[in-house]
Amino acid sequence: MHSLDDRCLRYLAEAVGCGSVRAAADKLDVNASAVSRQLAQMEAQLATPLIERHSRGVRATPAGHLLLDYYRRQASDREDVLAKLAALKGLRRGHIDVVLGEGFVGDLMSGLLQDFWARHPDLTMVLDLAATNDVVRRVVEDEAHLGLVYNPPPEPRLRTHLAMPHPIRLLVRTDHPLAAHPGPVRLADLAGHRLGAMHPATGIRQIVAAAEREEGVRLEPALTTGSIGVLKQFVASGAGVTLLPAFCAAQEVADGTLAVLPLADPGLNAVEARIVTRRGRQLAPAAAKLLQHLARGLAREGRAGERTLRKAMSDHGKPVDLTISGKNA
Structure with a gap:
């Protein structure tokens, strides 16, 4: 043997x-x-x-x-068992590795992590930013306990703990000509406007590319980046427009700096943000506590963000269907 x-x-x-x-x-x-x-x-x-x-x-x-696969499962199981043994001894220490898309940073830093650390001050954490495919890979290969990801590809080794609709919208400055566009915007309507786009490896760009094929248009970005923050600055400076999940810019819309417009393509409206782990992995207590905290908090933040965005859009004469409802899986 x-x-x-x-x-x-x-x-x-x-x-x-x-x-x-x-x-x-x-x-x-x-x-x-x-x-x-x-x-x-x-x-x-x-x-x-x-x-x-x-x-x-x-x-x-x-x-x-x-x-x-065997080696990674063995390593993660050893880590989880040791953490559980520590918990049985009444120890409060632990470490959590999280990998996420940049769009989640605002939600986490708006108070969710502060609340978590207030309850569990001795826990340590690594937050790594990554594109969609890399988030999936790192969770599946046990390099991270949890992943927060936009529109992940089908992967039977992933378990979804929370799925929330996060439609992609057109993001423009409030004084941009497209801000007065009547009704949903087609991708073809972006012709002649300078476009900023996410890197092709990101889930957002892959969704947009699928919508381009469906609509029979080809967008030629003037700016390509892996940073949502760069794209928001690109739009805020008046340099152009971009396509992002609506709640990535909830604060800027509420401040009246930027406007969010609905898009006509149904594929851009059926996008989900998810909290995922590797299917079959038994999380250590620290990671399990964070998962529970984030699932509750992100669902709550999503509903609050929806109300804020609805009010801001209404104040600017742009009522938009932005329904957000978290669902556990």
Whole structure:
């Protein structure tokens, strides 16, 4: 019966994660020959190749991916068990890794995290910003306990704990000619207007690209960025317009700086923001507490943001259907 050596599994994970054996050896502070030798021995023991070498480094074979999934589950289970043992001893310490899209930062920093830390002052946290596909990957590979993501692609390994509609809207300055546009705006109506767009790797841009194909138009952004903040500054400066989820700009709309207009394409109105974890993962107490706190808080913030945005749009003569209702899954 074959045994799986933790050290060999770690070498495999680092080689695939770093993209090469040499880079993995540098990270692990061991000789590259030692990493290669251990991987070769594990391949011989299991009688199957675990990595494929190519011009840019190495990648995992199907058997390699199977072992990587096992190694990551083992590591996360060990972490969760240790955290639960600490909780049984009455300890209050713990650590949480969260990966999220930039659009969630405003919601978290508006008071949700402050409230959480007021209740659990000894817990530590890492918040990493990432594009949609990377949020999904990091949650599935147990690099993060929780993910907050816009419109993730279908992934059976993800579990959704909260899904909230977050339609994509046209964001313009209040004195922009399109601010007076009657009715929903078609993507074709943006022709002749300078457009700022999210990077193609982001969920927002992928949704917009699908709407372009559906409508038979091709948008040519003057500015492409991975930052929602940059796009809002782009619009606020009068440089152009952009397409973003409405609540990314709720405060600016409430302040009267920017206006949000509905879009005609139904695909742009059926977008969801989600809190996700890896299906089957038993979260440690600290992460489970944060998940519960965020699910309640984001649902509450979404309803409050809807009311604020509705009032602001009404004050500017632009009533818009912006219904937001959180649902647990």
